[in-house]
Amino acid sequence: MSWQTFILHIFTYGILLYSILLTSCYILIGAFSISETRTYLNKNSFTDYRVLASSTEAPSMSILAPAYNEAATIIENVRSLLSLHYNNLEVIIINDGSKDDSLERLIDAYDLYKVDYFVNQQVETKLVKGVYKSHNQVYRKLIVVDKENGGKADALNVGVNIAQNNYFVCVDVDCVLEQDAILKLAKPFLENSTHRVIAAGGVVRIANSCEIEGGRLVKVNLPKQFLPRIQTLEYIRAFLLSRMAWTRLNGLLLISGAFGAFDREIVIKCGGYNHKTVGEDMELVVRMRRYMEELGQPYRVSFIPDPLCWTEAPSTFKILGRQRNRWARGTIETLRFHKKMFFNPRYGLLGMLSYPYWLFFEFLAPIIEFFGTIGLIIYCIVAEINYSALLITAGVVSIGILYSIFAILMEVLTYNQYKQRKDILRLVIVAVLEPVIFHPFVVWSSIRGNFDLLRKRNSWGEMTRQGFAAEKKIL
Amino acid sequence: MGVRLFLTTKISTINRILPFTYILKVEYLVIVIFSVVCLIGGLLVYMLFYIYIKSRREKKYDKWRLISDLLIRKAVFYDDDQVQAETNIPVTDRAKKLMNKRHFRKLLTEEIVSAKKNITGISAYNLKNLYQQLLLPNYALKNLKSRYWHIKAKAIQELTVMEMDEYVTELISFTNNQNELVRMEAQTAIVQFNGFEGLSFLDAITYPISDWQQIKLLQQLAHARPVDMGIDGWLKSANNSVVVFALKLARNYQLFELHDDILQCLDHTNPHVRLEAINFFCEIYTEDTSDALISRYLKEDLKHQLAMIKAIQNIGSEKDVPFLVSLLDKDDHEIKISAARALTKIGKNGIALLKRHADDKGYPLDQIAMHVKGGLPA
Numbered sequence: 001m002s003w004q005t006f007i008l009h010i011f012t013y014g015i016l017l018y019s020i021l022l023t024s025c026y027i028l029i030g031a032f033s034i035s036e037t038r039t040y041l042n043k044n045s046f047t048d049y050r051v052l053a054s055s056t057e058a059p060s061m062s063i064l065a066p067a068y069n070e071a072a073t074i075i076e077n078v079r080s081l082l083s084l085h086y087n088n089l090e091v092i093i094i095n096d097g098s099k100d101d102s103l104e105r106l107i108d109a110y111d112l113y114k115v116d117y118f119v120n121q122q123v124e125t126k127l128v129k130g131v132y133k134s135h136n137q138v139y140r141k142l143i144v145v146d147k148e149n150g151g152k153a154d155a156l157n158v159g160v161n162i163a164q165n166n167y168f169v170c171v172d173v174d175c176v177l178e179q180d181a182i183l184k185l186a187k188p189f190l191e192n193s194t195h196r197v198i199a200a201g202g203v204v205r206i207a208n209s210c211e212i213e214g215g216r217l218v219k220v221n222l223p224k225q226f227l228p229r230i231q232t233l234e235y236i237r238a239f240l241l242s243r244m245a246w247t248r249l250n251g252l253l254l255i256s257g258a259f260g261a262f263d264r265e266i267v268i269k270c271g272g273y274n275h276k277t278v279g280e281d282m283e284l285v286v287r288m289r290r291y292m293e294e295l296g297q298p299y300r301v302s303f304i305p306d307p308l309c310w311t312e313a314p315s316t317f318k319i320l321g322r323q324r325n326r327w328a329r330g331t332i333e334t335l336r337f338h339k340k341m342f343f344n345p346r347y348g349l350l351g352m353l354s355y356p357y358w359l360f361f362e363f364l365a366p367i368i369e370f371f372g373t374i375g376l377i378i379y380c381i382v383a384e385i386n387y388s389a390l391l392i393t394a395g396v397v398s399i400g401i402l403y404s405i406f407a408i409l410m411e412v413l414t415y416n417q418y419k420q421r422k423d424i425l426r427l428v429i430v431a432v433l434e435p436v437i438f439h440p441f442v443v444w445s446s447i448r449g450n451f452d453l454l455r456k457r458n459s460w461g462e463m464t465r466q467g468f469a470a471e472k473k474i475l
Numbered sequence: 476m477g478v479r480l481f482l483t484t485k486i487s488t489i490n491r492i493l494p495f496t497y498i499l500k501v502e503y504l505v506i507v508i509f510s511v512v513c514l515i516g517g518l519l520v521y522m523l524f525y526i527y528i529k530s531r532r533e534k535k536y537d538k539w540r541l542i543s544d545l546l547i548r549k550a551v552f553y554d555d556d557q558v559q560a561e562t563n564i565p566v567t568d569r570a571k572k573l574m575n576k577r578h579f580r581k582l583l584t585e586e587i588v589s590a591k592k593n594i595t596g597i598s599a600y601n602l603k604n605l606y607q608q609l610l611l612p613n614y615a616l617k618n619l620k621s622r623y624w625h626i627k628a629k630a631i632q633e634l635t636v637m638e639m640d641e642y643v644t645e646l647i648s649f650t651n652n653q654n655e656l657v658r659m660e661a662q663t664a665i666v667q668f669n670g671f672e673g674l675s676f677l678d679a680i681t682y683p684i685s686d687w688q689q690i691k692l693l694q695q696l697a698h699a700r701p702v703d704m705g706i707d708g709w710l711k712s713a714n715n716s717v718v719v720f721a722l723k724l725a726r727n728y729q730l731f732e733l734h735d736d737i738l739q740c741l742d743h744t745n746p747h748v749r750l751e752a753i754n755f756f757c758e759i760y761t762e763d764t765s766d767a768l769i770s771r772y773l774k775e776d777l778k779h780q781l782a783m784i785k786a787i788q789n790i791g792s793e794k795d796v797p798f799l800v801s802l803l804d805k806d807d808h809e810i811k812i813s814a815a816r817a818l819t820k821i822g823k824n825g826i827a828l829l830k831r832h833a834d835d836k837g838y839p840l841d842q843i844a845m846h847v848k849g850g851l852p853a
Contacts (some may be wrong), residue, residue: 036795037578042624042625043625043656045625045629046625046628046629046632046660048592051690051694052687052690054694055693055694057686057689057690057693057723058690059686115849116845116846116848116849117846117849118808118812118842118843118845118846120809120812121807121808122808122809161787174752183530184681187684187687189686189688190685190687190690191685191686191687192685193683193684193685193686193716194683264780266743333734388504389503391501391504391505391508394502394508395504395508395511397510398508398511398515399511401515402511402514402515402518405515405518405522406518408522409518409521409522409525412522412525413525413674421526421530424526428519
């Protein structure tokens with residue numbers, strides 16, 4: 001056997017082995033997701049959240065919403081947060097050194113005044129320039145913090161320092177939350193008597209083309225534009241399948257930065273959000289888990305499948321590329337910070353399963369795909385057509401489509417947000433087109449993220465959003 | 476035949492150039508892809524079929540819902556005199572016939588239960604009568620024997636909402652059920668039916684009671700008349716969650732007579748129990764309570780220490796001022812803020828003392844003093 005043939009064999013069988021492992025993961029994720037979702041839905045079918053809404057024993061929650069140059073939409077977004085159904089709640093808006101007039105607008109709209117406030121720097125942050133409260137009792141839950149610009153992680157850390165409650169919920173200020181979102185997110189912290197629930201995540205859905213009135217979602221529509229629509233499918237797959245499955249195993253590593261609740265005490269003990277990474281949401285969860293593992297205390301990271309948070313997805317390739325580039329860098333940075341856990345039995349399931357999964361199937365997948373495809377193309381051009389590799393690729397693509405169709409089925413069987421039959425058919429079409437149109441772009445953005453990290457480019461990447469500002473608007 | 480021959484020739488050619496052809500044959504790969512495509516097709520067909528059946532079912536359910544709503548409206552507005560005469564609520568023949576259908580019964584039961592949750596008084600009584608008249612409790616009792624926990628738990632909840640207290644003996648056995656949801660619903664039911672006396676399940680329960688369940692039980696008890704519950708026994712329970720719940724009961728119902736028993740809980744091995752005991756002393760105390768807290772202060776972690784300072788803020792007196800002043804020199808800012816706030820609430824000279832101390836020490840006490848004087852939470 002020549003060395004060229006040997007390399008070809010290694011290449012082909014490497015791809016085959018990787019594909020088999022990936023497919024096995026899909027199957028297991030599907031199975032665990034069915035089990036966890038069914039348990040949750042059965043449990044939820046007779047849960048009365050009003051119990052929590054009216055109880056003085058309900059856990060106190062603080063909403064942390066960092067804002068940077070959000071002047072166009074901030075008044076409406078804050079109003080939406082203040083109208084959430086929860087008694088024991090404070091809403092903390094952190095103005096992260098906005099260059100626009102966000103703060104002035106807030107001061108005018110909510111009748112704010114600067115208060116003497118000693119900020120206990122339990123987590124180190126940039127300078128807090130002022131803390132504002134409202135003269136108007138109607139807005140007594142509202143605290144606005146003005147600080148020097150330091151990025152999202154730094155702004156959240158200021159929120160952690162200012163928050164007075166046992167739990168905090170971090171939200172992107174431009175997200176639209178369901179009215180009962182906090183009630184539902186608070187419940188996991190009360191349910192477990194044997195394990196301490198350190199964090200709870202909720203499903204984030206795509207709000208593009210949905211009808212928003214007065215900061216509230218009034219009608220769910222499937223996005224009209226292609227990119228947001230394809231991301232709708234992507235989010236369904238990620239939230240309904242992957243995160244539910246990992247919750248079943250108690251191995252969830254990521255709670256979306258757009259909507260998640262955390263045990264404040266543990267967050268402070270862990271040192272708060274890490275501002276040295278652009279993936280601060282994932283990094284925090286991993287660090288909290290690592291902390292609990294090292295402490296040897298039983299814990300859980302919970303996740304609930306109800307669609308509670310609606311966000312605007314990027315609708316251009318340019319912005320989408322920046323987002324995926326950032327996600328890739330965030331993943332690599334997190335994995336690098338916690339490389340000690342890799343196949344380390346001391347960290348149990350976290351070290352032996354969750355971390356390796358993220359390394360092999362989240363971080364390495366785009367790299368393997370990218371270089372595999374390039375290698376295959378070159379081989380086919382300069383040597384001969386490698387049918388086996390082509391067929392394996394076709395197999396992997398078809399399994400990917402199957403996985404997407406399964407996710408759509410799960411959506412139909414559970415929350416069924418897109419009620420029209422034609423919407424489901426559109427999602428199916430998207431599932432077929434995704435591997436050809438969308439996925440290569442995501443892989444390419446991820447590769448660029450890897451290169452940017454190597455070149456030490458660590459910018460957040462501006463996210464331009466259309467916003468839900470208008471009184472009644474269809475995005 | 477020609478096509479088959481062509482395929483066979485083609486596949487064997489491809490197989491020759493494949494690496495390790497003895498393991499990886501192109502036929503296998505084609506079979507895999509074909510199977511996946513078939514699976515995709517199968518899932519799509521199933522999904523479309525499900526959507527079709529669901530939409531048909533929804534149309535039928537909409538009609539049934541109208542019948543159910545009519546029946547419920549009739550019951551809700553049923554005349555008082557007729558109720559006293561114990562006449563039956565008139566049920567249409569259509570509804571009677573539909574009662575033989577399992578899905579209609581399920582829908583009607585859900586509608587009645589949902590309406591009952593939001594209605595009180597004579598209308599609620601009428602709904603209960605309708606529920607019994609339609610023999611729906613029999614189906615709930617049947618569901619109690621289901622092997623599925625969620626059906627069992629839902630049946631218990633149904634009987635609870637519909638106030639079927641005659642079945643309380645059937646439900647008691649579920650209060651220590653191995654399934655958490657079944658157990659929780661049964662405990663809620665017993666407390667709804669028997670009030671404080673229903674809490675007797677706490678004597679025997681071996682599973683922990685979650686915070687969620689404790690909130691539910693406390694809410695159920697909010698409408699019940701307090702009686703002697705035997706809380707002192709639960710304070711000594713081996714089940715820590717029972718002790719925590721007993722402490723919450725003692726605090727909510729201001730059971731001063733348990734003061735000394737609860738003092739002992741300050742030395743409990745479980746931190747949740749100790750924290751709840753400290754919270755109890757935020758409201759119920761004697762003149763020695765703050766001394767008891769202070770004597771244990773150094774043994775506790777930060778969370779418990781802060782709770783103790785908060786308790787002293789509520790119940791402390793002049794004699795506790797030196798202790799609080801000493802805390803102003805601690806390294807932890809949270810302790811300083813809590814102590815400063817407590818000082819401003821205790822005694823006549825608290826604010827002056829804080830100000831003097833802040834002037835002497837400067838940062839951060841000067842800012843903490845301003846913060847506390849501003850009356851903001853910290």
